[in-house]
Amino acid sequence: MIEMKNVIKKFDRHVAVENVNLTIQKGSIYGLIGSNGAGKTTIIKLLAGIYRQEQGEVTIDGLPVFENIHLKEKLFYIPDHPYVFPQYTTKQMARFYRSCYPSWDEERFKNLAQAFEVDVNKKIQSFSKGWQRQIAFIMALAAKPDILILDEPMDGLDPVVRKKVKNLLIQDVAEREMTILVSSHNLREIEDICDHIGILHKGTLLIEKELDDLKSNVHKVQVAYKNGLPDRLLDKLKPLHAEKRGSVHLLIVRGEEAAIAKQIIETHPVIFDLLPLTLEEIFIYEMGDIGYAIKNVVV
Numbered sequence: 001m002i003e004m005k006n007v008i009k010k011f012d013r014h015v016a017v018e019n020v021n022l023t024i025q026k027g028s029i030y031g032l033i034g035s036n037g038a039g040k041t042t043i044i045k046l047l048a049g050i051y052r053q054e055q056g057e058v059t060i061d062g063l064p065v066f067e068n069i070h071l072k073e074k075l076f077y078i079p080d081h082p083y084v085f086p087q088y089t090t091k092q093m094a095r096f097y098r099s100c101y102p103s104w105d106e107e108r109f110k111n112l113a114q115a116f117e118v119d120v121n122k123k124i125q126s127f128s129k130g131w132q133r134q135i136a137f138i139m140a141l142a143a144k145p146d147i148l149i150l151d152e153p154m155d156g157l158d159p160v161v162r163k164k165v166k167n168l169l170i171q172d173v174a175e176r177e178m179t180i181l182v183s184s185h186n187l188r189e190i191e192d193i194c195d196h197i198g199i200l201h202k203g204t205l206l207i208e209k210e211l212d213d214l215k216s217n218v219h220k221v222q223v224a225y226k227n228g229l230p231d232r233l234l235d236k237l238k239p240l241h242a243e244k245r246g247s248v249h250l251l252i253v254r255g256e257e258a259a260i261a262k263q264i265i266e267t268h269p270v271i272f273d274l275l276p277l278t279l280e281e282i283f284i285y286e287m288g289d290i291g292y293a294i295k296n297v298v299v
């Protein structure tokens with residue numbers, strides 16, 4: 001289990017991560033999402049043992065992460081700009097990782113290199129950005145880590161490769177109970193693979209929930225009435241967002257589906273529909289609720 005307890009990380013006087021408590025269960029795929037500068041990469045680097053926190057605890061299976069070589073053998077981190085040694089070929093890079101990871105699987109490396117059609121004798125730096133990222137995934141999957149940490153992992157990958165990579169990640173989680181922490185602004189992708197979500201804003205973890213719980217707690221309601229929307233309904237539902245599209249009112253409401261439906265039915269609408277929200281919509285409305293709202297900027 002990965003844990004952060006009351007963690008504070010500062011850069012000079014700037015607090016990048018403020019009192020964060022975070023838990024990632026073994027075998028889970030945890031999506032860390034948030035506004036720009038929210039502290040996602042900082043949290044990732046704390047969990048990868050690259051940064052040391054000013055306060056609090058960062059542990060994996062109860063052991064402190066920072067400068068813990070034993071833990072680092074079980075953890076693979078792909079940063080948003082994967083690093084490769086200049087002049088190294090894929091084959092040479094693989095040899096390097098083989099010396100770092102006791103769990104390295106040479107057979108799997110060969111199979112993956114073949115499946116991704118990578119020329120292992122070519123210098124990595126001469127590959128395109130997307131290809132370099134594919135090579136980073138090949139290394140990560142061949143290292144067979146217990147924990148895989150990914151910062152904006154699909155950036156620059158084409159849709160076919162994305163699908164291939166996602167399938168391989170899910171396979172490792174299912175077969176070996178690998179744990180994945182992934183940070184991305186691509187919420188569709190996060191929604192696709194993650195079972196737990198953490199939402200960060202200005203260094204604070206606003207929400208940490210199972211994706212299904214998060215989705216079952218916010219709903220999109222479409223209603224229409226003969227004589228307009230009753231004020232008492234708005235008082236009761238206290239929507240995160242309300243707008244009118246023709247004669248139909250669109251409300252974003254927090255709460256349990258059955259309780260919301262009951263309150264609406266009591267007001268006798270002529271049209272009533274209750275729909276789930278996408279993660280992207282949940283993010284936008286939750287952030288709007290704390291004042292980080294969409295503004296149409298025209299200059």
Ligand SMILES: Nc1ncnc2c1ncn2[C@@H]1O[C@H](COP(=O)(O)OP(=O)(O)OP(=O)(O)O)[C@@H](O)[C@H]1O
Pocket residue numbers: 011014015016034035036037038039040041042043
């Ligand atoms: N090395 C550093 N030195 C000084 N300040 C830093 C450093 N790294 C991050 N910060 C600051 O810490 C805050 C969090 O940055 P971080 O990169 O973790 O955010 P993020 O959520 O990953 O952002 P983005 O989505 O824009 O990539 C920002 O205000 C950033 O300016």
